[in-house]
Amino acid sequence: MEIKFWLNGKLIKDDVEPDTVLLEYVRSKGCMSVKRGCETANCGLCTVWVDNKPVLSCATLAVQVNNKKVTTLEGVQDRARDFGTFLAKEGAEQCGYCSPGFIMNVLAMEDELENPTEREIKEYLAGNLCRCTGYQGQLRAIKKYLARNKEA
Ligand code: FES
Ligand code: FES
Incomplete structure (x- = not known):
């Protein structure tokens, strides 16, 4: 699926699989601060902001950030x-x-x-x-x- 979003202020347009998890996706884009912990939405290690609100990236699909602003520690x-x-x-x-x-x-x-x-x-x-x-x-x-x- 085509998505368009802003990662730390930079516009990204990409083609992602519907089941790509945001945690893996932002790491693949170089945001290695985003850590993999429980991967079951229990530890908070994978927290990023989507439109300035904290979300668990292990429990979010990349397609869900379409047209949104994603912020990591970077x-x-x-x-x-x-x-x-x-x-x-x-x-x-x-x-x-x-x-x-x-x-x-x-x-x-x-x-x-x-x-x-x-x-x-x-x-x-x-x-x-x-x-x-x-x-x-x-x-x-x-x-x-x-x-x-x-x-x-
Ligand atoms: S990796 Fe533990 S809440 Fe996401
Ligand atoms: S898990 Fe080691 S400082 Fe928090």
């Missing part, structure tokens, strides 16, 4: 690097495999929620699993990052 590198320094300072960056999907959700939350409470943060990020950090460092990093941005 498309928000400056913000990701900035938040990444907060993660590192809190010791919440260990193997890093979950980080791209996690960061995509944190940045989407920042864009969507104004002054989120701890409970709202936890709820927003409940779909992001991490085998390494125990989550407390991630939470501290998010709170400090949001507080810094609020002051700015």
Whole structure:
């Protein structure tokens, strides 16, 4: 099927199979930040944005992004690097495999929620699993990052 969409701002026109999964497709286009985890919509590792909203690319078909805007970590590198320094300072960056999907959700939350409470943060990020950090460092990093941005 013919599709046309924007990947990190670049217009792409392509012919894709109807069953091509978005996770594989964006990786084939060079967006290797998008990680393969459970592939059953349970871990959040494969999160990308479609029209600025987080979606699980393992549970999305490439044809579903026709005429839409897809953003991966490669498309928000400056913000990701900035938040990444907060993660590192809190010791919440260990193997890093979950980080791209996690960061995509944190940045989407920042864009969507104004002054989120701890409970709202936890709820927003409940779909992001991490085998390494125990989550407390991630939470501290998010709170400090949001507080810094609020002051700015
Ligand atoms: S790989 Fe998509 S949610 Fe786990
Ligand atoms: S840092 Fe290793 S899975 Fe999250």
